[in-house]
Amino acid sequence: MDLTWYLVLSALLFATGAAGVLIRRSPLVILLCLELMLNAGNLALLAFARANGDEDGQIFALVVMVVAACEVVVGLGLIVAMYRRRLPLNVDEMRSLRG
Amino acid sequence: MSATTYGWLVLAFPLAGSLVCGLGFRGLPGRSAGWIATAAIFAAFVSAVGALFMLLDHPAEERELTSSLWDYASAAGLDIKLGILVDPLSVFMCLIVSGVSALIHLYSVTYMASDRGLARYFSYLNFFVFSMLLLVLAGNFALLIVGWAFVGFASYALISFWYRRETATKAGMKAFVINVIGDVGLVLAAFFIFREIGSFDYLEVFEAAPETFAVNDGTAIAICVGIMVGAFAKSAQLPLHTWLPDAMEGPTPVSALIHAATMVTAGVYLIARTHSLFEVAPTAADIAAFTGLATLIFAASVALVVTDIKRIIAYSTISQIGYMIVGVGIGAYAAGLFHLMTHAFFKALLFMAAGSIIGAMAGVQNIDRMSGFRRALPFTGALLAVGALALAGAPPFSGWLSKDEILVFAAERGGFYWIFAIGGYIAAAMTAFYAFRITFRVLYGELCMEARELEEGYLAHSEPANPLTGEPEDTEVGFPGPGHYIAERATPMKIAMAILGLLAAIAGVLQLPGLTDAIDGFLEPTFEDSPLAHVHPATSSAYIGLAVGAAMAAVGIGLAYYLYVVAPGTTDRIRARARAAYAFLSHKWYFDELYDAVVYRPLIAVGSFANSVVERVVVDGLVSATVGAVRGVGVLVRDAQSGFVRAYALLLIAGFAALGLYFLIAAS
Numbered sequence: 169m170d171l172t173w174y175l176v177l178s179a180l181l182f183a184t185g186a187a188g189v190l191i192r193r194s195p196l197v198i199l200l201c202l203e204l205m206l207n208a209g210n211l212a213l214l215a216f217a218r219a220n221g222d223e224d225g226q227i228f229a230l231v232v233m234v235v236a237a238c239e240v241v242v243g244l245g246l247i248v249a250m251y252r253r254r255l256p257l258n259v260d261e262m263r264s265l266r267g
Numbered sequence: 268m269s270a271t272t273y274g275w276l277v278l279a280f281p282l283a284g285s286l287v288c289g290l291g292f293r294g295l296p297g298r299s300a301g302w303i304a305t306a307a308i309f310a311a312f313v314s315a316v317g318a319l320f321m322l323l324d325h326p327a328e329e330r331e332l333t334s335s336l337w338d339y340a341s342a343a344g345l346d347i348k349l350g351i352l353v354d355p356l357s358v359f360m361c362l363i364v365s366g367v368s369a370l371i372h373l374y375s376v377t378y379m380a381s382d383r384g385l386a387r388y389f390s391y392l393n394f395f396v397f398s399m400l401l402l403v404l405a406g407n408f409a410l411l412i413v414g415w416a417f418v419g420f421a422s423y424a425l426i427s428f429w430y431r432r433e434t435a436t437k438a439g440m441k442a443f444v445i446n447v448i449g450d451v452g453l454v455l456a457a458f459f460i461f462r463e464i465g466s467f468d469y470l471e472v473f474e475a476a477p478e479t480f481a482v483n484d485g486t487a488i489a490i491c492v493g494i495m496v497g498a499f500a501k502s503a504q505l506p507l508h509t510w511l512p513d514a515m516e517g518p519t520p521v522s523a524l525i526h527a528a529t530m531v532t533a534g535v536y537l538i539a540r541t542h543s544l545f546e547v548a549p550t551a552a553d554i555a556a557f558t559g560l561a562t563l564i565f566a567a568s569v570a571l572v573v574t575d576i577k578r579i580i581a582y583s584t585i586s587q588i589g590y591m592i593v594g595v596g597i598g599a600y601a602a603g604l605f606h607l608m609t610h611a612f613f614k615a616l617l618f619m620a621a622g623s624i625i626g627a628m629a630g631v632q633n634i635d636r637m638s639g640f641r642r643a644l645p646f647t648g649a650l651l652a653v654g655a656l657a658l659a660g661a662p663p664f665s666g667w668l669s670k671d672e673i674l675v676f677a678a679e680r681g682g683f684y685w686i687f688a689i690g691g692y693i694a695a696a697m698t699a700f701y702a703f704r705i706t707f708r709v710l711y712g713e714l715c716m717e718a719r720e721l722e723e724g725y726l727a728h729s730e731p732a733n734p735l736t737g738e739p740e741d742t743e744v745g746f747p748g749p750g751h752y753i754a755e756r757a758t759p760m761k762i763a764m765a766i767l768g769l770l771a772a773i774a775g776v777l778q779l780p781g782l783t784d785a786i787d788g789f790l791e792p793t794f795e796d797s798p799l800a801h802v803h804p805a806t807s808s809a810y811i812g813l814a815v816g817a818a819m820a821a822v823g824i825g826l827a828y829y830l831y832v833v834a835p836g837t838t839d840r841i842r843a844r845a846r847a848a849y850a851f852l853s854h855k856w857y858f859d860e861l862y863d864a865v866v867y868r869p870l871i872a873v874g875s876f877a878n879s880v881v882e883r884v885v886v887d888g889l890v891s892a893t894v895g896a897v898r899g900v901g902v903l904v905r906d907a908q909s910g911f912v913r914a915y916a917l918l919l920i921a922g923f924a925a926l927g928l929y930f931l932i933a934a935s
Contacts, residue, residue, distance in 0.1 A: 189913070189916045190913055259912040259913060260911060260912075263909070264910065265908065265910050266908055266909050266910025
């Protein structure tokens with residue numbers, strides 16, 4: 169199999185995720201899009217690992233999954249906290265850290 | 268038991284007494300703290316006597332015994348032991364210190380009985396005696412400095428004993444600061460000694476000194492000057508004397524013990540102890556002697572006009588220590604120490620008599636208010652007269668013999684040492700005058716109110732007040748207690764004064780020229796290595812000196828008798844006539860004002876300059892400049908922090924894209 173197709177798919181997924189992060193305002197969707205970007209990265213890693221015939225990339229992908237899981241925990245925790253405090257679930261309105 | 272064991276016991280009893288009184292103050296009822304403390308000092312005195320007898324059992328050349336409990340430090344050639352040196356000089360000092368202290372403790376048991384801080388007082392007093400004995404028994408310079416500093420602290424604690432009296436706490440601080448100046452000198456001298464000789468041990472240093480240094484070697488002089496700074500600060504010699512008159516803020520027995528009889532003579536002891544160093548630096552010894560001469564004349568002149576009874580005696584102390592410093596400075600070590608001993612007796616006696624008079628005056632210390640106590644205070648008056656006669660150097664009292672021994676020795680050395688003899692005899696007349704100024708004014712003249720009441724059997728009472736400023740006080744802890752005591756009505760005070768009176772009168776028999784030689788002979792092993800040890804005035808010249816001394820005393824006493832008994836009121840006319848001289852003397856030669864102008868005010872000026880310019884402008888300026896810079900940069904970049912999460916994400920992605928693009932271009 170040609171490496172190119174995997175990378176093209178990976179790039180498409182990454183671009184979709186990035187566009188989602190930039191466009192959507194719901195924190196939940198932003199979180200989903202972040203996951204999409206991470207998995208695009210994972211796909212590229214796995215493809216390279218496969219093409220090169222060693223396991224480093226696969227191990228790295230596992231690490232990324234762990235990080236992604238942690239990130240989801242924190243992110244979802246934040247979203248639940250926002251919901252409980254009856255804060256708007258809209259990142260554009262959460263601007264109290266502006267300079 | 269050996270002499271050194273007794274030496275350790277001499278130290279152990281006062282320390283134990285101090286701890287018992289200090290820690291057990293809650294459980295000690297009434298005056299028991301006083302009795303415990305007194306017993307501890309008596310035990311120390313008995314031990315000192317034991318050490319004396321043990322020492323006398325040794326042949327004269329083996330009377331230097333050392334003993335060490337453990338090593339403080341032993342590293343890199345440095346060997347500091349917790350060791351004592353028991354030799355004739357230290358035993359002599361121990362006997363004086365513990366003996367006079369024991370009597371003053373006894374006196375204090377009554378005198379301080381009504382004070383609310385009794386246990387604290389006796390704890391401090393015992394601690395002082397322990398420190399002083401440590402100072403004289405120390406076998407090396409390190410332990411000497413420990414004792415030296417302890418003594419300074421004890422003095423501070425006791426001057427400020429009435430700690431709610433502001434004048435007393437300030438006097439305590441002044442004494443402490445000046446004593447620390449002396450400590451610095453002594454520590455520097457010890458460093459120099461260690462650098463040159465490589466040891467702190469007395470015997471090693473004194474043995475090595477003549478070989479290490481050429482005569483008048485610069486380093487040897489530096490060492491001696493350091494020692495002298497220490498000695499002059501402790502012994503209140505010019506120019507470091509200003510603390511001693513203020514130290515009279517402490518309780519009267521403290522003045523008697525610390526600021527007259529023992530601590531202030533530590534400088535004399537130190538110079539006598541380090542005489543081997545002063546002999547390789549004769550210039551330094553001459554400086555010491557001249558300082559002593561200047562001090563003795565200065566202090567005697569001030570004592571002519573001061574009106575506070577305790578301060579007159581304080582200036583007298585400064586003056587008498589001047590004699591001792593002259594003595595040890597010119598090489599008359601045994602004579603200087605003999606005067607130290609007789610002075611301890613008669614000066615402690617004078618302070619005790621003054622305490623009794625102050626008791627009769629209900630706390631007033633101004634001699635202008637006192638007169639006519641002759642019949643009201645027969646016992647105190649008689650002993651005041653004995654003390655004054657001994658101080659004046661009237662035959663056959665002890666001061667007559669001890670003072671003249673120093674001055675005759677000065678004359679015997681000839682050359683410019685004659686100055687010391689002449690100056691000393693002139694000051695002797697002044698001494699006799701001020702000693703009898705106190706005596707005649709207190710005992711003779713019209714009866715003052717307090718004396719009249721006392722003759723009718725009532726001890727005067729007054730509202731408690733600061734004798735210096737007249738501020739009202741109460742009698743709780745931190746101020747003097749409500750009671751006033753006179754020796755006539757208190758047996759312990761009577762016993763202490765009677766013994767001291769006897770000693771002040773007859774102690775001279777130890778050293779009658781041509782007849783007895785007890786002090787010289789006993790101290791000889793300590794000073795036999797001195798090149799001046801063979802200088803002995805002929806008996807005939809000694810008697811000529813004694814005759815001159817007696818004449819001087821007669822002049823001074825006669826003048827005082829004329830001015831205060833025969834023609835009272837003459838002094839007011841003299842004062843009006845010589846107003847400038849009177850102002851000069853009553854301002855104590857303007858020394859306090861001089862220090863105020865030279866040290867205090869410049870330091871305050873430097874301080875306020877540092878505050879207004881360095882602190883407010885430079886330091887504060889630097890801090891505000893930093894704050895301003897950070898804030899300014901913040902204003903510039905704060906707009907980037909919009910708070911829009913999506914804008915941050917865009918920047919992040921754009922940044923990474925730019926970075927990726929850069930690497931792609933760079934790689935191709």
